[in-house]
């Protein structure tokens with residue numbers, strides 16, 4: 001192993017020019033859309049917190065948001081845990097018109113599918129996530145998900161089934177193998193996970209994560225905020241290789257891929 005160190009910033013000589021959206025799309029494009037690729041995108045403070053005041057938003061910034069949107073643009077399906085949908089106040093998975101146009105020009109549906117992972121099905125079928133969805137969302141759940149007696153005339157599962165495809169991916173927990181198989185059966189191979197930490201933990205535990213995009217926010221959280229991964233058991237170290245490292249002001253944007 002080499003102990004070489006290279007200077008990324010400040011760059012000696014001519015500074016690199018700012019990347020265009022087209023260049024960023026090329027940088028983040030999957031090697032093959034015909035092969036399954038599971039990628040997650042997270043932001044962390046320098047001291048390792050995935051949240052500031054309980055949310056990830058304050059850690060981001062314009063460059064992080066730009067990459068966040070471009071990663072959606074490249075995906076077949078945006079996969080999000082119910083905890084993140086609830087806490088971050090997700091709306092419908094609708095891309096901006098220029099991103100939808102780009103997808104059409106590139107032979108993709110205008111919008112990716114929104115897939116939500118939930119065991120308890122504590123999701124509001126009348127929320128914008130479902131009511132304003134440009135594409136029928138997926139709810140990936142467990143066969144033991146409880147019926148909600150308060151929902152009338154149907155139970156919660158049935159109510160959700162009216163606005164989304166509800167798919168069982170395990171008995172008491174959503175298992176990653178059946179989850180990815182359910183997506184693949186629908187032709188959804190470019191899987192983009194926006195969190196949260198519990199879902200990322202499941203993906204890592206199953207060794208299903210191919211790439212992790214990580215924005216390091218130039219800030220200290222200082223408290224005991226959560227890491228980007230929250231899961232049960234530690235796994236054998238999963239080696240990753242650095243694909244690229246971008247800089248925007250003092251914010252670092254990296255992508256690491258799983259060394260297979």
Ligand SMILES: NC(=O)c1ccc[n+]([C@@H]2O[C@H](COP(=O)([O-])OP(=O)(O)OC[C@H]3O[C@@H](n4cnc5c(N)ncnc54)[C@H](OP(=O)(O)O)[C@@H]3O)[C@@H](O)[C@H]2O)c1
Pocket residue numbers: 041042043044049050051054055056080081082083084085087088117118119120121122173174175194195196197198199200202228230
């Ligand atoms: N820094 C970042 O980039 C980033 C990104 C995303 C989120 N966050 C933060 O993370 C926090 C939320 O953390 P979280 O761990 O609760 O998020 P999460 O992983 O999105 O949500 C956890 C919930 O998702 C469902 N779920 C996930 N994996 C499951 C599995 N294998 N089987 C069954 N259900 C599963 C369950 O939903 P039910 O409860 O419905 O059963 C579970 O309670 C928020 O503060 C959010 O702001 C940070």
